[in-house]
Amino acid sequence: MKIELEKISEHVGDTGDFIKLNVDKCVGCGNCALVCVMNLWLMRGGKAQLKDDYTQKCLECAACYSVCDVGAIDFSYPAGGTGVVFLKG
Amino acid sequence: MIVVGAGPGGSVAAKVAAESGLKTVFFERGRKPGEKNSSGCGLGPRMWREFPEMMKKLTPEVAPSLRKAACVVNHYLNKDMEEIAIEMYYPTESVTYEPAKSFITMNCYRSEFDPWIAGIAVEAGAELRTSVLIKDLVKDDKGKVIGVQTEKGEKVYGKVIIGADGVISTVAIKSGLNPRWRPDQITLVPQYDFSADRKKIDQMYGPDGLLADAADGIWYGTNFPAAYQVIFGDGFHIGLGSWMGQWTANPISFLNKLVSCKPFQRMIKAIDAKPREVQTHLLPWTQEPVRTYTDNVMLIGDAGGFPCPLEAEGVFPAMETGKLAAETAIKCIADGDTSKQALKLYEEKWKKASVGIEFQAGESMQTLWRHLMFSTQSEENSMEWFIPLWHELRGGFYDWSEPHIVRLRQIIKKAQEYLPQAMTFFSKYMMPVLTDAMGDQISLMPQLMKLMEGMRPRPKKK
Incomplete structure (x- = not known):
């Protein structure tokens, strides 16, 4: 069964940046890419890279931040009243 | 404040x-x-x-969206994702109060x-x-x-x-x-919400339905962490989780494997269900x-x-x-x-309080679960023996393929294959929970031993 995740999630407002990668700290382990349900992390040249449009797709679970053993990912939630909305959560 | x-x-x-x-x-x-x-x-x-x-x-x-789940339906899938057993459990006689006698959860x-x-x-x-x-x-x-x-x-x-x-x-x-958090203190839980036809849910899971008020389900398998199904007025959640360090592939791939399998597809067809929303959250699941x-x-x-x-x-x-x-x-x-x-x-x-009493056995309980239905991505995948053993013991005897005494021998022989793993599991992970629950002298045990002493084999008929 093919489920297109982007079609079944809703996002509102201008979130601002809420995930930041410290490239110097990143060791390229790929943990963030492995656990991101929405596939928002790519591995490029031995480093993680966050997709440009992540603010409109992220489900705000903070898995990437939680699996980053070297603390290279800074996660804070989007601005109040913006970001993912769960209508049937 | x-x-x-x-x-x-x-x-x-x-x-x-x-x-x-x-x-x-x-x-x-x-x-x-x-x-x-x-x-x-x-x-x-x-x-x-x-x-x-x-x-x-x-x-x-x-x-x-409120829907009563008077009971839980357990679905067991084998390694080929085929459904080999379904069980349904209402609250048991030892439950002491209302409304716990009437429902497992309200959804x-x-x-x-x-x-x-x-x-x-x-x-x-x-x-x-x-x-x-x-x-x-x-x-x-x-x-x-x-x-x-x-x-x-x-x-x-x-x-x-x-x-x-x-x-x-x-x-x-x-x-x-x-x-x-340490990786062993939190789980990652991807979840789908499916919309479904309210009348068809009622026919299947409603009060007068085929599975009366069975609005909670658990799907057990050997190659995905156990998944919960929670049924609401006009839809349901299906989700699964595991601890942060335990994922060997993208978490959603395990959920997709489940929702794509034949028994699941059969169920969603019956209630006219369609994916409506994807959600993912972290959930602390810790020993204390x-x-x-x-x-x-x-x-x-x-x-x-x-x-x-x-x-x-x-x-x-x-x-x-x-x-x-x-x-x-x-x-x-x-x-x-x-x-x-x-x-x-x-x-x-x-x-x-109630929540604190729960944590008196926090270590043994969390460890038990981790090593059972959430061990599917690890070397010691307990579900590989648990599901066939359970299937054999619960369902094997009701079978007309051979004289029943032959079936019994076949079942015992098969079960013996799984016994070494099952016994190790029991002593390693079940006993600590029983000990936490019953204290040092597990008082039920002597009674059981006494009962077993009375069970001498009958002399065989000539």
């Missing part, structure tokens, strides 16, 4: 505090409570026992439950501020927390600050109570809560690591700890002392 977070825990804390006359404000980062939350979401009967006045007001009028979407319960806190006099993200804590020159700071830099001061802000809790991080109090600060619910160590029920523990934290705040503010020493009262209270 300041409460960060307007989920079920934060709202109960705000209600209790406001009712006592404390000036109370609670903050929600969503536009309304519940729009940032996803969970199973089955509500446990302890909520009705501990909060009877409040819970009797939760009706289909305020929560149209209701968080988008309906959270605004409802926050409304009760507002009615009690608490101020709810929505669309506000708390980004930092305000501290005095000694480093003690005296308030919170919004993303826009506004500072709000309070005598007591309650962290009800979920798994990644600003209050827990910035107060130093829990700067970071984190440090839950310091000067002027207490943590409740997920922020404190309170979900049940066995099944990760989260809403009731959040509400119970919310109530206890608010009661502690009321007393300590009245006494004029909200120091760490004074707030220790909160820990004393939750340790004695």
Whole structure:
């Protein structure tokens, strides 16, 4: 069964940046890419890279931040009243 | 009093505090409570026992998605994702109170439950501020927390600050109570919501349906972590989870494997179900809560690591700890002392309460579950022997392929193949739970031994 995740999630407002990668700290382990349900992390040249449009797709679970053993990912939630909305959560 | 977070825990804390006359404000980062939350979401009967006045007001009028799950249906899939057994369990005779005798859970979407319960806190006099993200804590020159700071830099001061802000809790991080979770303390839970035809759900899972009021389900398999199915008025959740360090592939790939398998497809066809929403959240699933109090600060619910160590029920523990934290705040503010020493009262209270009793066996229970249905991605995949053994023992005898005595020999022979793993599992993971439950002299055991002594084999007929 093919489920297109982007079609079944809703996002509102201008979130601002809420995930930041410290490239110097990143060791390229790929943990963030492995656990991101929405596939928002790519591995490029031995480093993680966050997709440009992540603010409109992220489900705000903070898995990437939680699996980053070297603390290279800074996660804070989007601005109040913006970001993912769960209508049937 | 300041409460960060307007989920079920934060709202109960705000209600209790406001009712006592404390000036109370609670903050929600969503536009309304519940729009940032996803969970199973089955509500446990302890909520009705501990909060009877409040819970009797939760009706289909305020929560149209409400559906009773009078029983649980277990589905067992083999390694080829074929369904080999289904079981259905209603509450057993040893359950002591209503409504626990009548249902396992009451199911209701968080988008309906959270605004409802926050409304009760507002009615009690608490101020709810929505669309506000708390980004930092305000501290005095000694480093003690005296308030919170919004993303826009506004500072709000309070005598007591309650962290009800979920798994990644600003209050827990910035107060130093829990700067970071270990990977073995939190799980990642991807979940789909499916829409479904209300009438067809009723025909299958409704009160007069084929599986009467069977609105909770668990799907067990050998190659995905056990998945829960929670059925609502016009849809259902299907989700699964595992600890952070345990994923060998993208978490959603395991869920996709399940929803694509034939038995699942058959079920969604029968109730005309379609994927409606994808959600993912982190869930603390830990052997013991984190440090839950310091000067002027207490943590409740997920922020404190309170979900049940066995099944990760989260809403009731959040509400119970919310109530206890608010009661502690009321007393300590009245006494004029909200120091760490004074707030220790909160820990004393939750340790004695239902949620604390649950954690008396937190280590053994969490370990047991981890090594059973959540071990599917590890070397010691227990489901590889558990499912066929269970299938053999429960279903093997009702079979007309051979004379039954031959079948019995075949079953025993097959079961013996799995016994070494099963016995090791029993002594390693089951015994600690039994010991926690029964104390040193597992009092049931001598009775069992006595019974077995009486079971001498009969002399064989010539």
